[in-house]
Amino acid sequence: MNYKLINMKVFGDERGKLISLEGNKNIPFDIKRVYYIYDTIPDFERGKHAHKNLEQIIVAMDGSCQFVLDDGEKREEVWLNRPDIGLYIGKNMWREMRHFSYGCKLMVLASEHYNEKEYIRDYQKFLGSIKND
Ligand code: TYD
Numbered sequence: 001m002n003y004k005l006i007n008m009k010v011f012g013d014e015r016g017k018l019i020s021l022e023g024n025k026n027i028p029f030d031i032k033r034v035y036y037i038y039d040t041i042p043d044f045e046r047g048k049h050a051h052k053n054l055e056q057i058i059v060a061m062d063g064s065c066q067f068v069l070d071d072g073e074k075r076e077e078v079w080l081n082r083p084d085i086g087l088y089i090g091k092n093m094w095r096e097m098r099h100f101s102y103g104c105k106l107m108v109l110a111s112e113h114y115n116e117k118e119y120i121r122d123y124q125k126f127l128g129s130i131k132n133d
Helices: 123-131
Strands: 003-007 011-013 016-018 033-037 046-051 056-062 065-070 075-080 085-089 094-098 105-110
Touching (some): 056 075, 075 085
Antiparallel strands (some): 046 094, 056 085
């Protein structure tokens, strides 16, 4: 399974906490894009796609949600609910996000610019693309 949870170093004192994310240092790729998801509600699922060439780190800045990660053979569930843990998702991983808390805030760091052509949004096509690798 091409994913892992990364514990971020926290600089904390009586004023609060700070986490620094740097490309090719504690983030294992060059960061080309940042996007965030907010104003979520529990009723809807998101994601349901894979990427051939994209790596991402996702952090739940506030609230929680569940990720389903699938490499075509195995399916695993991971909860994101802390701002000091990043979920790294590598190439060729199907992901679904669900069970969002109200107002969950997800920040996503990505290794590539947005390119819709690079998305695989059909699960059967995803399975086919894995076999052809
Ligand atoms: P979508 O892929 O449905 O979000 P997710 O699967 O991560 O929940 O994206 C929602 C819309 O936002 C869709 O029209 C594409 C657009 N979008 C961009 O324009 N740039 C981006 O970097 C991303 C992630 C999405």
